[in-house]
Amino acid sequence: DAKTTQPPSMDCAEGRAANLPCNHSTISGNEYVYWYRQIHSQGPQYIIHGLKNNETNEMASLIITEDRKSSTLILPHATLRDTAVYYCIVRVVYNTDKLIFGTGTRLQVFP
Amino acid sequence: GAVVSQHPSRVICKSGTSVKIECRSLDFQATTMFWYRQFPKQSLMLMATSNEGSKATYEQGVEKDKFLINHASLTLSTLTVTSAHPEDSSFYICSARVPGDRGNTIYFGEGSWLTVV
Numbered sequence: 001d002a003k004t005t006q007p008p009s010m011d012c013a014e015g016r017a018a019n020l021p022c023n024h025s026t027i028s029g030n031e032y033v034y035w036y037r038q039i040h041s042q043g044p045q046y047i048i049h050g051l052k053n054n055e056t057n058e059m060a061s062l063i064i065t066e067d068r069k070s071s072t073l074i075l076p077h078a079t080l081r082d083t084a085v086y087y088c089i090v091r092v093v094y095n096t097d098k099l100i101f102g103t104g105t106r107l108q109v110f111p
Numbered sequence: 112g113a114v115v116s117q118h119p120s121r122v123i124c125k126s127g128t129s130v131k132i133e134c135r136s137l138d139f140q141a142t143t144m145f146w147y148r149q150f151p152k153q154s155l156m157l158m159a160t161s162n163e164g165s166k167a168t169y170e171q172g173v174e175k176d177k178f179l180i181n182h183a184s185l186t187l188s189t190l191t192v193t194s195a196h197p198e199d200s201s202f203y204i205c206s207a208r209v210p211g212d213r214g215n216t217i218y219f220g221e222g223s224w225l226t227v228v
Binding site for chain 1: 115117143145147154155156157160202204206208216217218219220221222224
């Protein structure tokens, strides 16, 4: 089972920041938080990941709370092409090291 | 950056036949690849973990004799859907872990649409 909960859908105006929340209250100390997005009929695209510090790259910023029980993905200036399903995933680090997907958040960016 | 490629992107096959989907890591060696299935408007469901040089590990409820996985080299894993039926029609996606990357990031292929008629 997925270890994260996300709102099923969100809207965002083009040009504004999109803030996507994720709860992972049972995260373990050595588990990373990963974010992927899936545009319709394509494979998931890696966005960003982090352990406990905030992270930023050319796509987004990841804010992880101090207790690591939740995080927020920030798209600073959303565009129409950012419309997708966004998945927050806690990396299950066993010997097979696999990603288990939850239901994600469907982000709709409107003009 | 790391790239994972799948082929074919779309395939139609007749009921009862078998179809093979390839997953390649293009600029890195992948000792482990993962196969997912996704039905319309649903999330990705992990089917199996493909390990180079050894047998795949299947998730509970996935028929290993129906979904044959072969990981014969460090850059290629194949998924063969045997005796396909219309209910096997789905979007199949593979992924691979980049070794040595911070946190061992996993990248996904473009996906393969299978339609069984």
